[in-house]
Amino acid sequence: MGVGFALLMIVLLILIPYIGVMAGGEYILGVFIPYLAFAVLIAGLVYRIVSWAKSPVPYRIPTTCGQQKTHDWIKSDQVENPTTTLGVWLRMAKEVFLFRSLFRNTTAKITEKGHITYIWEKWLWLAALLFHYSFFIIITRHLRLFTPETPWLVGFLEGLDGFFDFGMYTFYLTDLLILAALTYLLIRRFALPMVRYVSLAADYFPLFLILSIAGSGVLMKYFFRADVAGVKELAMGLISFQPVVPVGIGSMFYIHLFLVCVLLAYFPFSKLMHGPGLFLSPTRNLANNSRIKRHINPWNYPVKVHTYQEYEEEFGKVMKAAGLPLDDEANATK
16 A cells, blocks of 8 residues: 555656646746755754754663773773763764664564574665765765856766766766665565565655656666756756756656655655754764763753651641651641
């Protein structure tokens, strides 16, 4: 059910720009939709981040897997179980750049003898790593469309990425890697019963959407060539708030652009927000120093308490009658 619904949504999203181009709606597709999507992206990011930042975190709850700092003669792991700010930064760097938690991910299986065994999910980690880095490089390559001259970093990445030619055109390795990684992640959801059981339309839709974006980009680059000069003119007009819609860019470009706009608008309200959310997660960004430093809940509000002395003054006579000892015997006659 979830797969069919997600796939149907992608088909409808592809048909919208295709019909829009035939109806002469290039300005709406090339100017209005991108501005609207970017506005929704910024507003959504601010809303989600502010909501997370306002959430109280009264306890130290970092998820650790190394030896905690205790006695000096016990060696502690200051990266996997940090007690300092530097250790937290190093741990976060491993999380962001190497996917530390996913690298340690395992799956449980029951053997023929009825024993539980744990298997390292290395292929999931590798596919996720390839996908994210390929996506990052592809986005960085697209920055050349928004600048008058190609930035040095973009040229450097293009040189590394496109190390051999495909006919008349440069073939980029990341185009192949992102399609392969997304295909593996999608097949994994179909092939593993436990993963398929917990997968919903919200899990399939981002995969289909990003796969459609990557696929349309590959088709536009190697098969249905778009007018690159016209695309850059449109991009420069958008970034300078002087939009111009050139003629003859091609339907494939508007399909690609519309799907990108859908991803931008969908991003803040989806599970894809796990990236920015990582930096605000108390299981990742806190030092595990509860044994070293006492942490007071900053969200505590003044509470009127009933001290034992006040309790004894109020119920001293009853307590004395029940044979309970009193700190102040004078309360027995009150």
